[in-house]
Amino acid sequence: MKEVLRRYGPGLTAAIVALCAFWVVMLIVLPQLLMIDFSLRPSLPPAKLGGPEDVYTARNYVTLWNNTIHRSIFLQTIWASALVTAITFAVCYPVAYFMAQVARPKSLPLLILLLVIPFWINELLRTFAWYIILAFNGPLNLALVWLGLLDQPVRLLGSPAGVIVGMVYVYILFMVFPLYNAIESLDRNQIEAARDLGSGWLRIHRRIVIPHAKPGIAVGCIMTFMLAAGSYAVPALLGGPSSRWFTEIIYNWFFEGGNWNQGAAYAFILLVLCVGFILLMMRIFKVGLTDVAK
Amino acid sequence: MSQDIELDHVTMRFGALTAVSDVHLTIPAGEFFSFLGPSGCGKTTILRMISGFMEPTSGVIRIGGEDMSGIGPNKRPTALIFQNLALFPLMTVAENIGFGLEVRGIASADRRRRVKELLDLVALPDTADKKVTELSGGQRQRIAIARALAVEPAVLLLDEPLSALDLKLRQHMRSELRDIQKRTGVTFIYITHDQGEALTMSDRIGVMSRGVLCQVGDGRSIYDDPASAFVASFVGETNRFTGRVIAAAGGRAAIDTPAGKMVGRNPRDLREGDEAILFVRPERMVPADGAADHNIVESPVSHQEFEGAFVNVFLEPVQGRTIVVQTTNAGTSNSNGAGNPWQPGATTRITFRPEDAVVLPQSEDVS
Numbered sequence: 001m002k003e004v005l006r007r008y009g010p011g012l013t014a015a016i017v018a019l020c021a022f023w024v025v026m027l028i029v030l031p032q033l034l035m036i037d038f039s040l041r042p043s044l045p046p047a048k049l050g051g052p053e054d055v056y057t058a059r060n061y062v063t064l065w066n067n068t069i070h071r072s073i074f075l076q077t078i079w080a081s082a083l084v085t086a087i088t089f090a091v092c093y094p095v096a097y098f099m100a101q102v103a104r105p106k107s108l109p110l111l112i113l114l115l116v117i118p119f120w121i122n123e124l125l126r127t128f129a130w131y132i133i134l135a136f137n138g139p140l141n142l143a144l145v146w147l148g149l150l151d152q153p154v155r156l157l158g159s160p161a162g163v164i165v166g167m168v169y170v171y172i173l174f175m176v177f178p179l180y181n182a183i184e185s186l187d188r189n190q191i192e193a194a195r196d197l198g199s200g201w202l203r204i205h206r207r208i209v210i211p212h213a214k215p216g217i218a219v220g221c222i223m224t225f226m227l228a229a230g231s232y233a234v235p236a237l238l239g240g241p242s243s244r245w246f247t248e249i250i251y252n253w254f255f256e257g258g259n260w261n262q263g264a265a266y267a268f269i270l271l272v273l274c275v276g277f278i279l280l281m282m283r284i285f286k287v288g289l290t291d292v293a294k
Numbered sequence: 295m296s297q298d299i300e301l302d303h304v305t306m307r308f309g310a311l312t313a314v315s316d317v318h319l320t321i322p323a324g325e326f327f328s329f330l331g332p333s334g335c336g337k338t339t340i341l342r343m344i345s346g347f348m349e350p351t352s353g354v355i356r357i358g359g360e361d362m363s364g365i366g367p368n369k370r371p372t373a374l375i376f377q378n379l380a381l382f383p384l385m386t387v388a389e390n391i392g393f394g395l396e397v398r399g400i401a402s403a404d405r406r407r408r409v410k411e412l413l414d415l416v417a418l419p420d421t422a423d424k425k426v427t428e429l430s431g432g433q434r435q436r437i438a439i440a441r442a443l444a445v446e447p448a449v450l451l452l453d454e455p456l457s458a459l460d461l462k463l464r465q466h467m468r469s470e471l472r473d474i475q476k477r478t479g480v481t482f483i484y485i486t487h488d489q490g491e492a493l494t495m496s497d498r499i500g501v502m503s504r505g506v507l508c509q510v511g512d513g514r515s516i517y518d519d520p521a522s523a524f525v526a527s528f529v530g531e532t533n534r535f536t537g538r539v540i541a542a543a544g545g546r547a548a549i550d551t552p553a554g555k556m557v558g559r560n561p562r563d564l565r566e567g568d569e570a571i572l573f574v575r576p577e578r579m580v581p582a583d584g585a586a587d588h589n590i591v592e593s594p595v596s597h598q599e600f601e602g603a604f605v606n607v608f609l610e611p612v613q614g615r616t617i618v619v620q621t622t623n624a625g626t627s628n629s630n631g632a633g634n635p636w637q638p639g640a641t642t643r644i645t646f647r648p649e650d651a652v653v654l655p656q657s658e659d660v661s
């Protein structure tokens with residue numbers, strides 16, 4: 001802050017601070033407060049707004065508790081998002097390690113390009129691609145049958161597996177790059193020193209690489225989890241009745257049920273859950289906010 | 295069984311570049327051996343081949359008679375100390391030192407005892423629970439040594455471990471390292487481009503140039519009897535006189551230089567007509583009293599460099615050429631009066647004995 005003051009002088013500093021404050025208040029704090037306000041009021045026809053029935057109540061929150069279907073979808077969303085996060089991590093860690101420590105510097109730009117190219121395409125289109133791949137008569141089923149791994153095609157679309165696969169794919173970059181950045185900053189000599197002291201690869205990862213990459217792992221997991229839990233397109237396209245996502249229910253409350261108050265309550269619960277997840281991850285990985293911000 | 299290290303005609307190529315060229319050498323167990331050479335001459339490459347991070351293009355490395363090819367760095371009886379030490383910053387000192395023991399599945403009580411012994415050995419008994427980042431440069435150095443010694447290696451490989459330290463600490467650590475080596479009896483293979491370091495610590499030194507091991511011997515023989523022009527000029531200060539051999543007999547050679555006739559030893563049996571360089575150390579040059587037809591340099595003194603006990607006197611016989619004479623403080627003090635031959639501006643005559651100079655082929659001169 002002092003640095004900014006010294007560099008830009010009081011006038012400009014005040015302007016910068018004011019703009020930031022405006023941004024935060026108008027675009028983040030106010031809408032959220034409005035949502036919370038919504039969520040705490042009953043859904044009323046316009047005529048009764050401001051009337052005697054328009055009082056604060058926790059009823060909208062209790063709905064989730066009482067509605068067993070919604071509750072199970074909520075829990076399933078959390079569980080599936082955690083699973084997506086875990087699988088994404090398992091897929092991305094070797095890739096990130098390879099790029100950061102093994103690949104020759106010359107081939108690195110190509111590798112990154114190969115990773116990024118699919119993401120120049122819109123998320124919706126990418127998901128549609130999976131729709132085609134996972135289809136009952138699609139290439140994946142065909143390949144699995146041809147390889148003899150399956151006797152006959154299985155329904156992949158509409159199953160939780162389909163949604164999870166699609167999500168892992170969509171969010172890979174949000175995991176790879178934080179991991180890559182973290183692992184890349186590890187001095188290669190440390191890996192060699194551990195190896196020289198007799199350590200096998202498993203222990204090197206467990207004791208040297210992963211502890212060093214912790215902030216990156218935390219960031220990657222937080223981003224992936226939040227995006228997964230808040231995802232709408234992937235479950236809507238690849239999911240089915242057996243794999244509904246909590247966001248779909250929120251959507252329904254807003255745009256089909258027309259009950260904004262109820263939707264706001266559900267959305268707020270999801271937000272609290274995500275914040276809780278962030279705090280949990282930070283606790284598990286013993287990283288501070290500053291580490292994550294890096 | 296003695297764990298001698300044998301490099302059997304070891305060569306390492308990177309594409310067209312030969313980083314290590316046909317190095318053939320045996321380092322007996324318990325020796326403090328230094329590889330000395332300028333930057334890029336292949337020292338690190340040799341070390342990485344011995345520790346197992348690289349396989350030689352051709353040739354065999356044996357430790358204790360056992361062929362090491364195909365054996366990974368984690369399976370070799372070597373421990374490497376990296377130039378930047380590579381201590382594990384997220385671990386405590388004790389965890390760092392104990393890492394190699396942990397790998398070997400040694401119980402934590404035994405581990406703690408061993409760590410304590412090693413900390414005593416490197417004279418840092420109370421640092422076990424400190425973070426590595428809380429230590430000074432010299433302390434980290436010692437922790438790195440302790441960590442490497444913990445796995446009881448047959449050979450400790452050190453890649454310029456002192457280069458990051460300041461001069462005072464470096465000198466202190468030299469004797470410390472030497473001391474630890476003597477106490478543990480572990481073979482040390484030490485890499486440096488600092489000839490002072492190599493000369494003070496080593497039992498033997500191998501001088502390298504462009505991947506070739508030029509000369510192996512103890513410090514004195516390398517310094518006094520360099521086998522090539524490269525070794526003569528790389529190890530220690532020296533004065534050089536270039537010319538053609540005009541006479542060679544009885545182990546001596548005389549060469550004809552712009553400064554006059556110079557005579558020195560002729561270890562390489564140069565013949566009349568060969569292009570040669572005569573090397574003579576600054577401390578072997580003395581004031582000339584009598585007249586002679588050879589080994590006389592007459593030149594104005596340009597300036598002095600005061601080092602305390604010693605003084606380097608720079609002569610400038612011709613513009614742009616300097617000859618260094620090292621003499622003692624006592625010999626140059628101003629009390630000698632106006633006749634002092636070392637005063638800047640004075641013209642002085644110096645000489646050296648033929649046995650203190652060496653004549654070597656010019657063709658091997660690298661600089």
Ligand SMILES: Nc1ncnc2c1ncn2[C@@H]1O[C@H](COP(=O)(O)OP(=O)(O)OP(=O)(O)O)[C@@H](O)[C@H]1O
Nearest residue numbers: 308311313331332333334335336337338339340487
């Ligand atoms: N992995 C590698 N691939 C290609 N060339 C290499 C590799 N490692 C080393 N070299 C080359 O081999 C030569 C010797 O390198 P090396 O690191 O052994 O030198 P050094 O004597 O340790 O030098 P310094 O004192 O600067 O550390 C250098 O020219 C270097 O560029």
Ligand SMILES: [Mg+2]
Nearest residue numbers: 337338339453
């Ligand atoms: Mg080197």
